[in-house]
Amino acid sequence: MYAYIKGKLEDVFEDHLVIDVSGIGYEIYSPNPYNFQRQIEQEVKIYTYFHVREDAQILYGFKEQEEKSLFKKLLNVSGIGPKNALSIVGQTSAHDFALAIEHEDDGFLTNFPGVGKKTARQMILDLKGKVDEWMHSGGATMTEPDAGSVNITTMSTEGADEALEALKALGYSSREINRISGKLKAYDGHSTDDFVKKGLQLLTSKR
Structure with missing residues (x-):
């Protein structure tokens, strides 16, 4: 029913976002709402899925079409x-x-x-x-070292730090965060979203 919703991001909660579109606030449930934290008060585009069941009608939203x-x-x-x-x-x-x-x-x-x-x-x-x-898209690829390697290292550090803050906001304890910090900073991610997903994998993996 709704392919996407574009509007101003009003607020971010633990499990959902509120998007204002022409004075109407849409409550949209998202897998990682805190990935949008820096975009509060900015226009965002959320790819949506409208789920209807007997007792509820719920909008789910995603940063990427994939x-x-x-x-x-x-x-x-x-x-x-x-x-x-x-x-x-x-x-x-x-x-x-x-x-x-x-x-x-x-x-x-x-x-x-x-x-x-x-x-x-x-x-x-x-x-x-x-x-x-x-299977052949979205994965990390190995590249020869060049001038861009400094930028990759910076992305790894910044992305990991932002992800760790997002995970704290989701309610994970300092002990849990410290347990995965080293592995997350060594991860070859390409965006904060990548690092958050990897962090959640590490936190929920069975030992």
Whole structure:
């Protein structure tokens, strides 16, 4: 029903955003709302999915079209509801998820909250062959060292620091944050969103 919503970002909460469009405030549930924190009072474009059920009508919103597409595919999996799908989108990229599905890596899939062995196998059964277009996009690539390596290092430091602050805002303790700090700063991410997703993966991974 709504392909996207463009308007002024009024506020950011733990699980949703409020977007003002011509005086109407849209409450939009998002996988990582704090990724938008720096855009408060600015115009933003959110790719949306309108979910209707008997007792509620809910708007879900995503920073990238690819995240929305992954969310929609997850809803087609038996046993996966919007809450689980949103959590998965918030903790991985479409590229990494597609690799796990195509390689039948249920160990990767069971790292997500609420996903057990049975659900992981169902995800593989329902989605294998349907997400392979993401396998060759969005992943980190190795490059030869050059003048740009300084910028990559800066991005790693800044992105990790911003992600750690976002994770604190989501309610994770200092002890939990300190546990993953080193690994997150060593991660080769390309945006703050990448680092937040990686941080959530590290925080929720089974040991």
